[in-house]
Amino acid sequence: MNNASETSVAVIGLGLMGRSLAGAFLAAGHTNTVWNRTPAKAEGLVAQGARLAPTVGDALRASAITILCVTDYPAVRELFGTNDVDGTTLLNLTSGDSAQARDTARWFEQRGARYLDGAIMAVPQTIGTPDAMILHSGPQADFNAHRETLRALGTVSYLGADHGLAALYDVAGLTMMWSVLNAWLQGTAMLRTAGVDAATFAPFAQMMAAGVATWLPGYAEQIDSGSYPAEVAALETDARSMAHLIEECEALGVNAQLPKLFKALADRSIAAGHGGEQYPVLIEEFAKPHSG
Structure with a gap:
């Protein structure tokens, strides 16, 4: 179980969108830990105050909520297959379909994680502004617990408990x-x-x-x-x-x-x-x- 404050966020995956997500959290004053397969992609964020985690597990332990923004859903499972996720809260903003979202939710929940699925209806340049719409689905209590933190990304929208709704x-x-x-x-x-x-x-x-x-x-x-x-x-x-x-x-x-x-x-x-x-x-x- 991680004991990080509600304003500590980790971002896993630092492509164009992932870097924009991490940058928005930093701009909003949140403690931000980042991880990427290619550490060089984190250099600009580290210069702005982010902490580069040496492993995915370190990023998980450093945060109250971990944001995933990687290539696809199989990549998510590959990254977390050997990591202890019990007690963590994850928001997956990786693109995929509704069946993948529901399957991934079950996979994480069986391992003790709280899981939200989401979709980014925006381009990287608008992240952190009201023009960026971020969709969320999954247990409402988990969304409510992090709603204010997630507002750093743009306009947040909660769609319902069905994990597949954001993808749909x-x-x-x-x-x-x-x-x-x-x-x-x-x-x-x-x-x-x-x-x-x-x-x-x-x-x-x-x-x-x-x-x-x-x-x-x-x-x-x-x-x-x-x-x-x-x-x-x-x-x-x-x-x-x-x-x-x-x-x-x-x-x-x-x-x-x-x-x-x-x-x-x-x-x-x-x-x-x-x-x-x-x-x-x-x-x-x-x-x-x-x-x-």
Whole structure:
């Protein structure tokens, strides 16, 4: 059992993100111990006041909470396979999937550790600012015990006791990111054929994305209730607009794969009898496994 104060933090893994995490803790005045396979990566942090631990075990014993930010979940198990973790508290901010998060939680808890899983929804340059969103999942009591310390990293969010939630939110957020970016790139490719550059289109695209985002709470109510009245437009109306989009892309010589995907999903839903319902009814198609 470690007896370190609540402001003592260890960071294991000093890539770009790990160094940013450790730097944020130092900037907030926390005692910071660091460890990395390549000790040279710690030199800048040591110059700022961090202590370089000779081993992972030393880092664990020096801290009230240990932050993990390494390559992947197998690397986590490799690092801690021979270390005594009984009585320690760990927050794993390594990227992975929800099954890995749950399996790793069981692995650590069976060895006597308190374990939180997390996801960093930010780039290294924003760590330590409100723009950095850090997601956490696992036992709420363990999160609450370190909430104030973790605020040094940015905006903290607790999602629930299921250790896999942070990883699930992470990939769901990536889905949103890539979908918005791909839609913008599709529109940009179309407008370039008329001599409109990306910088000119970007403000209009930003306005469209922000406007669509305001629909989400109302659409979420429909999904959660399982009822999709066509208050704005019926899906069959949207499908006709999708057909126009495909035709325009093909006429312009622009790749039409993305709008064809939209239309294929809508067509399947319409064929299942949902053409008169509103767009969120497509959740039924997204919820099905891919049939190949």
